Amino acid sequence: MKKLLNIIVLAAFATFASCDLDKTPDASLPQDEAFDNIETIKFLEKGAYSRLRSSYTPASMIVPDIQADYMHAVIGFSNTFGEVYKWTFTHSDYEVADTWNYLYAGIGQYNYIIDGIEQRLGFTPTEAEAATLDRIRGNMYLMRAMSYSLLAERFCADYDAATAKNEYSGVPLVVTYSPEDKPSRATLFDVYDRILKDIATAKTLLAGVVGKANSTALNVDCATALEAHVLLQMDNYPEALKVANSLIGSPAYALVGSADELRQMWTSDKSSEIIFVFYASSTELPAQFGINMFSDYFNGQKPYSFITSDYIPTQDCVNAFDAADWRRPAYFVDANYEQTAPDGRDYIAYFSAYGGGTFCGYPSTTVFSKYLNNPNLQTSTSWNYRNAWKPFRLAEMYLIAAEAAVRSGDDAATPLNTLREHRGLPALATVTLDDVKAERYRELMMEGMRLTDLKRWGDGMTRGKEQTGYLINDDDGKIYQGNSWITPLAEHIEIEAGDYRFVWPIPSTEIFANQNLANQQNPGWER
Numbered sequence: 001m002k003k004l005l006n007i008i009v010l011a012a013f014a015t016f017a018s019c020d021l022d023k024t025p026d027a028s029l030p031q032d033e034a035f036d037n038i039e040t041i042k043f044l045e046k047g048a049y050s051r052l053r054s055s056y057t058p059a060s061m062i063v064p065d066i067q068a069d070y071m072h073a074v075i076g077f078s079n080t081f082g083e084v085y086k087w088t089f090t091h092s093d094y095e096v097a098d099t100w101n102y103l104y105a106g107i108g109q110y111n112y113i114i115d116g117i118e119q120r121l122g123f124t125p126t127e128a129e130a131a132t133l134d135r136i137r138g139n140m141y142l143m144r145a146m147s148y149s150l151l152a153e154r155f156c157a158d159y160d161a162a163t164a165k166n167e168y169s170g171v172p173l174v175v176t177y178s179p180e181d182k183p184s185r186a187t188l189f190d191v192y193d194r195i196l197k198d199i200a201t202a203k204t205l206l207a208g209v210v211g212k213a214n215s216t217a218l219n220v221d222c223a224t225a226l227e228a229h230v231l232l233q234m235d236n237y238p239e240a241l242k243v244a245n246s247l248i249g250s251p252a253y254a255l256v257g258s259a260d261e262l263r264q265m266w267t268s269d270k271s272s273e274i275i276f277v278f279y280a281s282s283t284e285l286p287a288q289f290g291i292n293m294f295s296d297y298f299n300g301q302k303p304y305s306f307i308t309s310d311y312i313p314t315q316d317c318v319n320a321f322d323a324a325d326w327r328r329p330a331y332f333v334d335a336n337y338e339q340t341a342p343d344g345r346d347y348i349a350y351f352s353a354y355g356g357g358t359f360c361g362y363p364s365t366t367v368f369s370k371y372l373n374n375p376n377l378q379t380s381t382s383w384n385y386r387n388a389w390k391p392f393r394l395a396e397m398y399l400i401a402a403e404a405a406v407r408s409g410d411d412a413a414t415p416l417n418t419l420r421e422h423r424g425l426p427a428l429a430t431v432t433l434d435d436v437k438a439e440r441y442r443e444l445m446m447e448g449m450r451l452t453d454l455k456r457w458g459d460g461m462t463r464g465k466e467q468t469g470y471l472i473n474d475d476d477g478k479i480y481q482g483n484s485w486i487t488p489l490a491e492h493i494e495i496e497a498g499d500y501r502f503v504w505p506i507p508s509t510e511i512f513a514n515q516n517l518a519n520q521q522n523p524g525w526e527r
Helices: 002-013 019-021 036-057 056-068 094-119 127-155 188-205 219-232 237-248 259-267 315-321 327-331 392-407 413-421 433-443 450-457 508-513
Strands: 071-073 273-276 305-307 311-313 332-336 346-354 356-364 364-368 469-474
Touching: 002 259, 056 094, 056 127, 056 450, 094 127, 094 508, 127 188, 127 219, 188 219, 188 305, 188 433, 219 273, 219 392, 237 392, 305 332, 311 315, 311 364, 327 469, 332 346, 332 392, 346 364, 392 413, 392 433, 413 433, 433 450
Parallel strands: 305 346
Antiparallel strands: 071 311, 332 364, 346 356, 356 364, 356 469
């Protein structure tokens, strides 16, 4: 019982922010018990998976794309994510702090397990137990690499070999379980060097853990997918191409063959394209990633949906998807006031608090429905807008291969056109970097990569043309012409390339807790 209690204390400890790690007494983590048998260590591994899943949140994955150029905030929106959307956020905003804190809390937990297995093992493992310990260690190294990769993308400038060794250009590196340590920022070179070393260690330890589609357990293919992603971030195009191609050529995964299969990937969270997806069930629910972009007033209980949204796609975003593109019906619903949708439902977009009333978009409003609702995760007959997050997908490997090939003078047409074929689009005669950028924009919509892409490409951000139409009064049917659905706040914002706000600030709470960071805030945020 004492052992279980201590493990529960560890799980609770992992929920604290990184700046709170030093507040937990060492006595609550007894070294002589936590690693004295294989079952306890396997229990710790389950907690680490839970922690990793909690690091992939709307704040860390959806908000960066809200900040970018996919969405407009509607009239009467709740202001959820509003400061980031308006580019007026500060180092005190919760989206920034939550992302930092959850990732570092996870790193502390992964370090604890790595150190425990490697330094404080309290029993002599059997051959089978030794293999299990290697697998768990491999998972922890990979989880740590995933976490530092996200931290670098959110809180560091784009990787540039010429500046990567500049002082304080990275994030604090913590690679042992030392709650009392308060490190300064490392260089970005050191951060990415650590990520690649952790990936290499994970690949060695997970060499016998074969990947398969829809895996909810980390494996060697997950390490390979992260490696390809990181190499692209580092502009190492020849290696990124080689690593991405190793997964493209794997018989374990295949691009979908129809629009229906693509839609099912996002409704049921299953597909031959998914390399890794977080485990989810009706008792272990994932986050509501899309609820601010699609929420039915009746939660699916009626044959029609009254959709309330904080954000709807820009018209430029909608126009980027050709009518033949399988992603068009997979990612969007056209809420037409007068017509029934192809799925047999009537969708109507509702906008509240406009002139004190409730209004509908007329004649049609396009809303984002990629993360609508997995029915297998419902806890009742009502929609609960839950979907499992998919950190690694085969489609991203095709996009990495295409971009790396364009930049290194290799064959980019084959990977890009193969992906386009499996999205219902014709092949391109030639493939340019702009073609790759456009395909990434479409394929990875609201998957947390757009802001990072703009930053590493050195592109600015222009929030495009808004959807247009009229508002119709829900009570009397009166049509109001000339009234936009979009709030004027940051409606037509344009951000120049290199703007300091592409890089998120270190949270003020972290600097307060760790004075070694006091003079190491990201440029532009020193205030």
